[in-house]
Amino acid sequence: xxxxxxxxxxxxxxxxxxxxxxxxxxxxxxxxxxxxxxxxxxxxxxxxxxxxxxxxxxxxxxxxxxxxxxxxxxxxxxxxxxxxxxxxxxxxxxxxxxxxxxxxxxxxxxxxxxxxxxxxxxxxxxxxxxxxxxxxxxxxxxxxx
Numbered sequence: 001x002x003x004x005x006x007x008x009x010x011x012x013x014x015x016x017x018x019x020x021x022x023x024x025x026x027x028x029x030x031x032x033x034x035x036x037x038x039x040x041x042x043x044x045x046x047x048x049x050x051x052x053x054x055x056x057x058x059x060x061x062x063x064x065x066x067x068x069x070x071x072x073x074x075x076x077x078x079x080x081x082x083x084x085x086x087x088x089x090x091x092x093x094x095x096x097x098x099x100x101x102x103x104x105x106x107x108x109x110x111x112x113x114x115x116x117x118x119x120x121x122x123x124x125x126x127x128x129x130x131x132x133x134x135x136x137x138x139x140x141x142x143x144x145x
Contacts, residue, residue, distance in 0.1 A: 001088065001089050001125070001129065002085065002086055002087060002088050002089065003083055003084065003085050003086070003087045003088075003089075003092065003106055003117055004085040004086065005089075005125070006089075006117055006121050006122070006125050007085065007106065007114060007115045007117070009125075010115070010117075010121055011115070012106075012113075012114055012115035013115070014039055014105070014113050014115060014116050015029060015030075015033040015035050015037075015038050015039065015116075016038060016039045016040070016041040016044075017029055017038045017039075017040055017041075017051065017072055018040070018041070018042050018072065019040050019042055019048050019049065019071065019072050019073035019076065020042070020071055020072070020073070021071065021072050022068065022069060022070065022071060022072070023056060023059060023067055023068050023069070023070050023071070023072060023074075023075055024068040024069065025072075026038060026051055026056065026072050027056060027068065030053065030056075035116075035118075036052060036053050036102060036103065036118065037050055037051060037052040037053070037102070037103040037116070037118075038050070038051045038072075039080075039105050039113065039116065040072055040073070040076045041113075045111070045112060045113075046111075047080050047082070047105055047107075047113070048073075048076070048078070049072075049073070049076035049077055049078040049080060050076060050077050050080050050103060050105065051072055051075060051076040051077070052077070052102065052103060055075045055076060055077060056075060058075065059074065059075040080105060081095060081099055081101060081104060082104060082105045082106065082107045083095065083104045083105075083106055083107070083117065084106065084107060084108070084109070085106060085108065085114055089122060089125060089126060092104065092117060092122055093122060093126075096119055096122065102118055102119045102120075103116055103117070103118050103119075104116065104117045104118075
């Protein structure tokens with residue numbers, strides 16, 4: 001199975017924010033969208049970075065009370081790891097585990113954003129696969145196949 005399988009169920013909405021927005025705006029956007037990360041995008045097409053809850057916490061640890069007045073670009077991760085719709089779930093799990101990241105923007109071959117995959121999406125999908133396999137085995141054992 002691949003990334004497109006997850007996106008076909010989840011959808012391809014991407015919560016974005018401009019690099020010049022304040023971290024206060026970003027925190028509100030994280031809350032309003034119910035997500036753990038925002039893709040930083042200034043032109044509507046190109047990924048400038050990604051801002052996760054972890055990035056906000058690191059900024060608070062560094063800058064204290066002034067954090068919410070800083071711009072997103074001061075706290076975002078600019079080295080963004082991405083994936084493609086054809087990438088397998090195994091490739092995603094390895095990348096997320098090895099790099100200790102929880103969100104991967106999905107890019108089409110032309111560089112346009114096709115969605116975002118979170119570790120929660122991967123776990124949900126994988127649990128669904130395991131449940132299906134388990135049901136098939138039970139049906140086989142009980143002679144229902």
